[in-house]
Each structure stands twice: as C-alpha cells, then as structure tokens.
Amino acid sequence: MPDEARYNHRMDHDDYMRLALAQAAQARNAGEVPVGAVVVLDGVVVGAGFNQPIAATDPTAHAEVVAMRAAAALLKNYRLTGATMYVTVEPCLMCVGAMVHARIRTLVFGAIEPRSGAIVSMTSAHEFPALNHRLEAIGGVLEDECRAIIQDFFRERRMASRTGDPEPARSGPPPRTVEGRSTD
Numbered sequence: 001m002p003d004e005a006r007y008n009h010r011m012d013h014d015d016y017m018r019l020a021l022a023q024a025a026q027a028r029n030a031g032e033v034p035v036g037a038v039v040v041l042d043g044v045v046v047g048a049g050f051n052q053p054i055a056a057t058d059p060t061a062h063a064e065v066v067a068m069r070a071a072a073a074l075l076k077n078y079r080l081t082g083a084t085m086y087v088t089v090e091p092c093l094m095c096v097g098a099m100v101h102a103r104i105r106t107l108v109f110g111a112i113e114p115r116s117g118a119i120v121s122m123t124s125a126h127e128f129p130a131l132n133h134r135l136e137a138i139g140g141v142l143e144d145e146c147r148a149i150i151q152d153f154f155r156e157r158r159m160a161s162r163t164g165d166p167e168p169a170r171s172g173p174p175p176r177t178v179e180g181r182s183t184d
C-alpha cells in the first residue's frame, strides 16, 4: 500500500509512462483511440485506465477519468491528494478539471494533443487563476512512443477503409472528432 512503498520521483517517470502505454494498448485492442493513464501515490500505482467512451457508451470514459475512479475506489477517498497522473496524451479540458477536483498534485503526459489538449495546446486550464488547486504539469515523457501508438492507430484505420474493409469498431463521428485526437 502507498505508505509502505518507496517514493522515487523523477527518475521513474519513464517507468510509469510505460504502464500508461500498456493501458493505451488495451484501448487500441478494443478499437478505441489509444490513450492510457495510471495514478501513482507514494510510488505505488493505485489506479489504471484506458480510453473507452465507445464501449462504455460514456462520453466521460477517458483514460484519466477511468484511472481516477479506480484509484478513488481503491483508496476509498474521493480525493487523490498528492497523487501523480501519468497519461500518454495531453489531457482535455474535462480531464484537467477532474484532476483539479481530485487534488492531483502532478500531471505527467507524453504527447501533445494539438486540437483538444488543455495544458499547452488549446489552453492552459491548470493555470486558471480562479482555481483553488494548482496542478504541476510535465510534458514530453516518452513522447515519441505515446505519439506513435495514436498515429499507428489512425494510419491502420485509414488503410482499412481504403482497402474497403469494414470500418473498425466505431460508430458516430469521423475519426478526427473522436476525442479530438489527431488523425495524422
């Protein structure tokens, strides 16, 4: 449990991001836009999740929200004070808001999300002056791997549609609007 574990901070960012990437791979295998997240408290993974809005028929089932729900259930606490969120892609406005509600202390993300990212791309929501909780944000951890899994996903989907294969498991809007993730 958290209080028994060692706390190795920055040196372990890559290790935790690899766990988030493993979550992203689960999303990919389920036909969802491959984004993964883990929540770490005192060096221990207390929650993990992958993007699954389609399967869950839940527009809020982003990787970060799924991971925070798991962590809060495990810790039996609606606040994750002092925890670190590792997520493969720059989070959206909803997820940054949820992290503030959860009192996440540090956000570590991999790739930039140029369309909907709410840390450096669309806005810097974690720095809104009215918020009573500040989130430290660190980007670019395993950036290439985190970007590649997204790009490969959309490339394979484009190829599938070009060769006339049935559309992979997805319904609704065209790829560019799915979570706003880049299709390039």
Ligand SMILES: [Zn+2]
Binding pocket: 062, 063, 064, 091, 092, 093, 094, 095, 096
């Ligand atoms: Zn989100």
